[in-house]
Amino acid sequence: MAASTPDTGHAFYDMHAHGFVRVATATPCSRTGDVAYNTKGVLSEATKAHEQNVDLVVYPELCLSSYAIDDLHLQNALLDRVERAIGEVVEASKDLSPVLVVGAPLRRTGKLYNCALVIAGGELLGVIPKSYLPNYREFYEKRWFAHGRECQDLWIGVNGEEAPFGTDLVFAAGNLPGFAFGVEICEDFWAPNPPGTLAALAGAQILCNLSASPITIGRADDRHLHCRASASRSICAYVYSASGHGESTTDLAWDGQGVIYEMGELLAESERFDLDPELCVVDIDTDRIAGERMRNQTFADAAEAHGRPEDEFRRIVFEHAYSEGDVGLKRPIRRFPFVPNNQHTLDEDCYEAFNIQVDALMRRIKATHAKSLVIGISGGLDSTHALIVAAKACDRLGLPRSTIRGYTMPGFATSDATKSNAWKLMEAMEITAEEIDIKPAATRMLEDMGHPFSKGESHYDVTFENVQAGLRTDYLFRLAGQHGGFVVGTGDLSELALGWCTYGVGDHMSHYGVNAGVPKTLIQYLIRWSIQTEQFSDTCGKVLDAVLGTEISPELVPAGEDGEIQSTESIIGPYELNDFFLHHTIRYGQRPSKVAFLAYHAWKDASAGLWPAGFPEERKNQYDLAEIAKWSENFLKRFFGFSQFKRSALPNGPKVSSGGALSPRGDWRAPSDAVADVWLEELRESLPGA
Numbered sequence: 001m002a003a004s005t006p007d008t009g010h011a012f013y014d015m016h017a018h019g020f021v022r023v024a025t026a027t028p029c030s031r032t033g034d035v036a037y038n039t040k041g042v043l044s045e046a047t048k049a050h051e052q053n054v055d056l057v058v059y060p061e062l063c064l065s066s067y068a069i070d071d072l073h074l075q076n077a078l079l080d081r082v083e084r085a086i087g088e089v090v091e092a093s094k095d096l097s098p099v100l101v102v103g104a105p106l107r108r109t110g111k112l113y114n115c116a117l118v119i120a121g122g123e124l125l126g127v128i129p130k131s132y133l134p135n136y137r138e139f140y141e142k143r144w145f146a147h148g149r150e151c152q153d154l155w156i157g158v159n160g161e162e163a164p165f166g167t168d169l170v171f172a173a174g175n176l177p178g179f180a181f182g183v184e185i186c187e188d189f190w191a192p193n194p195p196g197t198l199a200a201l202a203g204a205q206i207l208c209n210l211s212a213s214p215i216t217i218g219r220a221d222d223r224h225l226h227c228r229a230s231a232s233r234s235i236c237a238y239v240y241s242a243s244g245h246g247e248s249t250t251d252l253a254w255d256g257q258g259v260i261y262e263m264g265e266l267l268a269e270s271e272r273f274d275l276d277p278e279l280c281v282v283d284i285d286t287d288r289i290a291g292e293r294m295r296n297q298t299f300a301d302a303a304e305a306h307g308r309p310e311d312e313f314r315r316i317v318f319e320h321a322y323s324e325g326d327v328g329l330k331r332p333i334r335r336f337p338f339v340p341n342n343q344h345t346l347d348e349d350c351y352e353a354f355n356i357q358v359d360a361l362m363r364r365i366k367a368t369h370a371k372s373l374v375i376g377i378s379g380g381l382d383s384t385h386a387l388i389v390a391a392k393a394c395d396r397l398g399l400p401r402s403t404i405r406g407y408t409m410p411g412f413a414t415s416d417a418t419k420s421n422a423w424k425l426m427e428a429m430e431i432t433a434e435e436i437d438i439k440p441a442a443t444r445m446l447e448d449m450g451h452p453f454s455k456g457e458s459h460y461d462v463t464f465e466n467v468q469a470g471l472r473t474d475y476l477f478r479l480a481g482q483h484g485g486f487v488v489g490t491g492d493l494s495e496l497a498l499g500w501c502t503y504g505v506g507d508h509m510s511h512y513g514v515n516a517g518v519p520k521t522l523i524q525y526l527i528r529w530s531i532q533t534e535q536f537s538d539t540c541g542k543v544l545d546a547v548l549g550t551e552i553s554p555e556l557v558p559a560g561e562d563g564e565i566q567s568t569e570s571i572i573g574p575y576e577l578n579d580f581f582l583h584h585t586i587r588y589g590q591r592p593s594k595v596a597f598l599a600y601h602a603w604k605d606a607s608a609g610l611w612p613a614g615f616p617e618e619r620k621n622q623y624d625l626a627e628i629a630k631w632s633e634n635f636l637k638r639f640f641g642f643s644q645f646k647r648s649a650l651p652n653g654p655k656v657s658s659g660g661a662l663s664p665r666g667d668w669r670a671p672s673d674a675v676a677d678v679w680l681e682e683l684r685e686s687l688p689g690a
Contacts, residue, residue: 008326010688015329016322018594019287021179022330023056023206023239024049024098025258025270025280030246033069035078039085041246041277042102046089048279049098053327055179055320057098057279058208060243060256061186062114064089064104067212068248073105073112073144082106086117086124087159094122097321099171101183103210108156108165111146116183116210117158118171118316125171126164126316127156130185131195138214138252141187149195153314167195168313170204173320178286180315181206186213189226200234201302202309205289207236212243214252220272223257232264235293237284245275260284263292267332283331291589333602336576336612337583338522338659343613350529353522353656354389357514360654361393361488364512370403372485374476376507377406377426377433379418384425384547385523386490386514388530388540391429404431405483409438409475411468413558421547428540438471445471460557469502473509486511489651494520496650496662497582498572498635499643508646516653517661519582520575524548525612572638573631577603577623581635586660586668592636592679593686599628629687633680641676648672 011017026049028041042063049057061067064085065078072078082104093100099120106115106127114130129148133141148167156165173179182199189196189209196207207230213223223240231238237260244256258270258280268282293299303309340346365373373390377383390404406429408422426433443454445467452459476487489510491501496516501508515523527548531541569575580599584590590598602609606622623631647662647670655661662668 012593012597012686012688013326014324015283015327015597016176016324018597019178019285019290020283020329020331021056021176021206021286022052022054022281022283022327023058023237023260024052024054024282025239025241025260026057026059027241027244027256027258027270027274027278027280028059028063029277030063030066030244032066032246032248033072033078034066035064035081035085038064038066038246039088042089042100043092045277045279046092046096046098046100049281050096052279052281053323054098054279054281055176055322056181056206056208056239057100058239058241059100059102059210060241061103061116061210061212062105063102063210063243066247067103067243068214068250068252070140071144079105079107079112083159086119090119090122090124090159093119097323099125099318099320101208101210103185103212105145106156106158108154112144113148113151114141114145114185116185116208118169118183120318121321123318124158124161124163125318126169126314127158128167128169128183128185129165130188131167132187132191134187134190139187152312164314164316166314167198169316170199170202170313171316171318172203173322174317176320176322178205178290179320180204180286181208183208183210185209186211189230194230196230197234198306198309199313200236201299201306202313203315205236205286206284207231207234207238209238209240211240212247212254213257214243215255215257215272216253220255220257224259224266227259227261228264228266231261235263235296235299236289237262237286244278245273263289281330283329285331287594288588288590295589329597329601331601332610333598335602335609336521336579337587338519338579338657339525339612341610341612346525346613347529347533349522350526351533353518354392354526354529354535356654356656357389357518358392358396361389361512361514362397364486364652365393365397365399368486370485372432372480372483373404373488374480374483374485375404375406375488376472376476376490377408377422378414378490379408379421379425379547380550381520381523381527381547382490382492382495382515383422384544385518385527386488387425387429387431388527388536388544389514390488391431392535401430402432403485404429405479405485406431406433407436407476407479408433409436409472411438411442411472418550421543421550424543425540425547428537428543436475438468438475441471442467458558465557466502466506469506470504473502473506476510477505480511489513489653490515492516492518492520492523493657493662494575494579494582496647497586497643498578498638499646500568500572501646503646503649508649510651513651513653516650516663517656519579519657519659521579522657528614573634574621574623576621577628577631578635581632582639583659585639586662587658591686592632592683596625596628596632596683596687599623599632600625603628625688629683632683636676636679636683639676640674640679644670644674645672
């Protein structure tokens with residue numbers, strides 16, 4: 001579908017308005033001990049960053065002097081030249097928008113410190129000394145440097161100007177909420193108590209690490225481990241920049257690794273062993289970080305337990321010269337947030353999700369001493385997945401699959417294709433299979449109610465649909481009682497979010513909702529994974545593949561004269577968009593306009609970005625902002641203003657995804673009588689054309 005031309009001058013298109021900050025690791029040109037050359041390399045990358053609208057650039061450790069120069073660190077001529085170089089960088093920064101974090105050795109009161117300098121807008125904002133100096137194996141830093149662990153509330157003179165000095169500094173843009181960062185240097189984050197953790201507890205949402213870690217086999221993975229752990233544990237973004245080509249290779253080698261993590265997730269990494277200078281650029285979601293800290297009370301407790309670092313740290317506030325307007329969004333956004341793009345990760349997630357469901361159902365079978373499992377089999381995605389979970393649970397418990405009693409219950413709109421799939425599936429799975437035609441009972445009920453359909457009218461209202469849905473559930477519950485078992489629910493997380501189920505005596509209810517924690521977009525992959533990993537026979541695999549190709553429909557309303565069947569997604573919106581809205585709403589509490597902004601960048605161009613491995617070409621859709629806004633509004637009305645009363649009475653069922661579940665006993669608690677006005681108002685007022 002062709003996208004309309006957007007009004008990119010509107011604030012909606014400005015990533016900064018949604019809490020994003022553009023950061024970069026820099027691997028500049030360098031030459032051992034050549035301060036002038038190194039300074040030129042630093043400024044060259046700063047200029048490139050300025051042209052790319054970068055807000056924060058992190059350079060390697062001691063990048064102005066070089067790191068591997070041994071006793072040259074103690075030569076006054078070199079130290080004097082470094083100080084002059086700092087003045088050159090400060091002066092050049094007047095015409096550059098990014099904040100620069102560079103490394104240099106600095107003298108103070110007879111000691112030499114390995115420092116990070118924060119420079120912006122023609123000003124040296126502050127200097128952070130390295131806390132932990134490695135002095136083992138190939139490292140000899142204590143030969144030259146003093147540690148800065150006890151340096152707090154101090155100042156340092158550089159080129160005749162005084163600047164804050166110490167490990168107690170957090171830098172924050174006064175005109176860009178969320179842009180707050182702290183700094184640590186290389187070995188600091190290998191320590192058991194990294195100083196960056198305290199900076200995070202003091203309010204830094206981004207941690208910068210200037211590193212000169214030499215490369216050996218396996219060390220790149222070790223850095224990833226520490227960066228990921230720091231970003232996850234401190235609920236922050238972690239920006240790590242290591243020295244590259246140009247450092248001395250007298251005894252060591254360097255790879256120029258730059259990595260950027262956000263809350264444990266790798267967002268970007270540089271090309272290692274590159275001879276050319278490089279910027280690794282990505283946009284950090286500081287709004288998401290702040291929301292997660294607010295949600296995670298352990299973070300606040302840790303700050304209290306460590307004496308409230310926010311009260312002790314000096315907060316250096318500056319005016320940030322960022323570029324307003326549409327500067328794009330440089331960030332990987334998963335179109336399917338519940339489905340990984342990477343094949344290996346996708347396989348792992350499918351393995352875990354499937355086995356979470358199987359294990360949970362096994363426990364319920366053992367706890368209830370069930371003699372049977374009763375499932376309504378429609379031939380659609382959800383009931384198919386519930387059946388294969390039940391089949392695997394029986395296999396692992398050593399129960400015959402005949403323990404599962406599958407019932408297909410055709411109604412007024414059941415298609416031959418889905419009914420055929422239902423029978424083929426039940427037979428292939430070797431379960432106890434039966435068919436109950438609900439049309440006679442439904443007709444009688446509609447007659448008793450005086451419904452227009454019973455008088456020959458083509459009147460297909462909600463009552464007409466609910467009579468069929470209710471009868472199916474009623475039969476299943478009575479059959480479960482008759483056969484000493486329980487009803488396995490088939491409804492999924494996406495349907496619960498939208499309230500797309502019949503309340504009470506309907507598909508909303510079961511004895512155990514095995515799919516309640518799994519969104520529709522993931523169910524498709526779980527079924528596909530079951531086929532690919534040969535969880536069942538080839539015959540089963542062929543039927544499962546046919547189910548995957550079936551149009552999603554409740555099949556409660558007969559096809560029209562043109563033969564077109566009732567389409568769920570034409571009523572409630574594409575599940576791929578609804579699952580996107582759901583994830584960002586319940587997992588991170590994002591504003592509707594922010595979710596729309598993310599959806600716009602994820603879905604506006606089908607040819608851009610990553611798709612999950614093996615995703616069918618013909619199903620690669622794209623949506624313009626008008627479509628996203630339409631379905632977002634529909635989602636907000638249904639999720640916040642309509643469907644909570646159904647979620648407040650959910651049966652038991654396992655949480656599957658870290659994205660969240662909707663059980664009132666788990667992730668999501670909300671009043672059933674709330675209104676959606678706040679969210680709808682925020683969306684409408686923030687979109688172009690409002």
